[in-house]
Amino acid sequence: MPANKGIPLLSAPHILFDRKLLRARQRRAKQGGAETFLLERATDDLFERLGTIARKFSRAAIIETPDAENLKAKLLVSGRVEAADVLAIDDETEIVSGDPAAYDLAVSLLSMQWLNDLPGVFAQIKRILKPDGLLLAAMIGGEALTELRDALASAESETEGGVSPRVSPFVEVRTLGTLLQRAGLALPVTDVDRVAVRYANAFELMRDLRRMGAANAVAERSRKPLKRATLLRAAEIYRERYADADGRIRATFEILWLSGWSPHESQQQPLRPGSAKTRLADALRAVEFPAGDKAGHKKN
Numbered sequence: 001m002p003a004n005k006g007i008p009l010l011s012a013p014h015i016l017f018d019r020k021l022l023r024a025r026q027r028r029a030k031q032g033g034a035e036t037f038l039l040e041r042a043t044d045d046l047f048e049r050l051g052t053i054a055r056k057f058s059r060a061a062i063i064e065t066p067d068a069e070n071l072k073a074k075l076l077v078s079g080r081v082e083a084a085d086v087l088a089i090d091d092e093t094e095i096v097s098g099d100p101a102a103y104d105l106a107v108s109l110l111s112m113q114w115l116n117d118l119p120g121v122f123a124q125i126k127r128i129l130k131p132d133g134l135l136l137a138a139m140i141g142g143e144a145l146t147e148l149r150d151a152l153a154s155a156e157s158e159t160e161g162g163v164s165p166r167v168s169p170f171v172e173v174r175t176l177g178t179l180l181q182r183a184g185l186a187l188p189v190t191d192v193d194r195v196a197v198r199y200a201n202a203f204e205l206m207r208d209l210r211r212m213g214a215a216n217a218v219a220e221r222s223r224k225p226l227k228r229a230t231l232l233r234a235a236e237i238y239r240e241r242y243a244d245a246d247g248r249i250r251a252t253f254e255i256l257w258l259s260g261w262s263p264h265e266s267q268q269q270p271l272r273p274g275s276a277k278t279r280l281a282d283a284l285r286a287v288e289f290p291a292g293d294k295a296g297h298k299k300n
Contacts, residue, residue: 014116015116015219016116016169016218016219017114017115017116017168017217017218017219018217018218018219018221019091019092019114019116019217020091021217022114022213022217023091025210025213025214025215025217026066026213027213028213029210029211029212029213030066030213032211033211034066034211034212034213035208035211035212036066036067036212037197038110038195038212038253038255039066039067039109039110041193041195041255042109042110042138042255043071043074043109045138045193045255045257046107046109046136046138047074047078047080049136049257049259050078050080050136051080053134056079056080056081056082057080057081057082057104057105057134058081058082058083058104059081059082059083059084059085059102059103059104059105060075060081060083060084060085060103060104060105060106060107061084061085061087061098061102061103061105061106061107061125061128062075062084062085062086062087062107062108063087063089063096063106063107063108063125063137064089064108064111064112064114064115065086065107065108065109065110065111066109066110066111066213068086069086071107071109072084072085072086075107081105085098085103087128089115089121094115094116094117094120094121095124096121096124096125096127096128098124098128099128100127100128101127101128101129101130101131102128102130103128103129103130103133104129104130104132104133104134105133105134105136106125106128106129106133106134106135106136106137107135107136107137108135108137108138108139109137109138110138110139110140110255111139112137112139113139113140113141113168113170113171114168114217118171118179119179119182119183122135122179122180122182122183122185122260123182123183123184125183125185126183126184126185126260126262129262130262131262131263131264132261132262132263132264132266132267133261133262134259134260134261134262135180135185135258135259135260135261135262136257136258136259137257137258137259138193138255138256138257138258139170139171139255139256139258140170140253140254140255140256141170141171141172141173141192141254141255141256142169142170142171142172142173142254143172143192143194143252143254144170144252144253144254145167145251145252145253146252147238147241147242147249147250147251147252148167148202148205148206148238148251149167150237150241151202151234151235151237151238151241151242152167152226152234154234154237155230155231155233155234155236155237156226156230156234158233159227159229159230159233160227160230164221164222167216168214168216168217168218169218170254171256173190173191173192173256176188176190176256176258177189177190177258180258180260181260183260184262184263185260185261185262185263186260186261186262186263186264186267187259187260187261187267188258188259188260189258189259189260190256190257190258190259191256191257192254192255192256192257193254193255193256193257194252194253194254194255195252195253195254195255196250196251196252196253197250197251197252197253198244198248198249198250198251199248199249199251200248200249201235201238201239201249202234202235202238202239202249203231203235205249205251
C-alpha cells in the first residue's frame with residue numbers, strides 16, 4: 001500500500017529544487033565541518049517557544065532538520081518531551097514517514113524551504129499529529145540573501161548579457177498561514193526573525209553558504225559556472241551597494257517561524273454569524289444612522 005494513501009496532496013508539486021543534489025551538498029558540508037550559526041539560533045528559539053506552552057509532549061516527531069539526532073537528545077534532556085522520533089521525507093515523493101495520529105508535537109528546523117510540495121507535506125504532518133497536536137517549524141524565507149541576489153543578477157546581466165537563477169527562491173511569510181489552513185491545521189501563526197550578518201566580502205559569504213550545504217539547488221539552474229569576471233563584478237557591486245562604513249558587507253538571513261494545531265474541540269472556535277450577544281455599536285457607544293442618512297444629519 002502506498003505510504004501516502006488517504007493523504008490529500010493539495011497541489012501538484014512543481015519540481016523547483018534538485019533534492020538529490022541538495023543532499024549530496026549537505027553530506028559534503030557535514031563532512032567538512034558545516035557552518036551552523038543559523039541552526040544554533042533556530043534551536044535556541046525553538047526551546048524558547050516551547051517554553052511558552054503550558055504543557056509537555058508525550059511524543060515528538062523531528063522532520064527535515066539538520067543534525068536531527070542532536071536536536072532529539074536536547075528535546076529529551078529538556079524534559080519538554082517524553083519520547084522523540086526522527087522522521088524522514090523521501091527525496092523523490094516527499095512522503096513523510098510516520099504513523100497516523102501518533103505524535104502530539106512535530107518540529108522542523110531550516111529545511112522545509114527546500115521542499116517542492118510544501119502544502120502536501122503540511123497535510124501529511126497533520127495526518128501524523130494527534131488531535132490538538134502542534135507543528136512548530138522554522139524555514140528560510142523569501143527575503144533572505146536579497147543583497148546577494150541583486151549583486152549576482154546585476155553583474156551577470158552586465159557581463160554576460162542575461163540572468164539565470166543563482167540564489168534559490170524561498171516562500172514568502174504572507175503565504176504560510178494560508179498553506180497551513182489549506183492543510184487542515186488550526187490557529188496558524190507566523191512571524192519573522194531577520195538576522196544581519198557581516199562579512200569581509202561577498203566571497204566569504206559564498207563560502208559560508210557552501211559550508212551550510214545551501215548553495216544553489218534550483219532544478220533549472222544554469223549548468224555553466226559563473227565567469228571569473230562576473231564573480232569579481234558581483235563582489236564589487238555588493239560592496240558598492242551594501243557595505244557599511246568600515247567596508248564590511250551585510251547579508252540578510254530571514255527565518256520564518258510557523259505554527260499550527262491539529263483541530264480539537266477544546267480549541268478556540270470562531271463565533272457563528274449572528275450569535276453575538278452584544279452589538280458593536282453599543283460596545284463603542286456609537287450613534288447609528290439608518291442606511292442612506294449622513295452622519296450629523298438629524299432625521300425629522
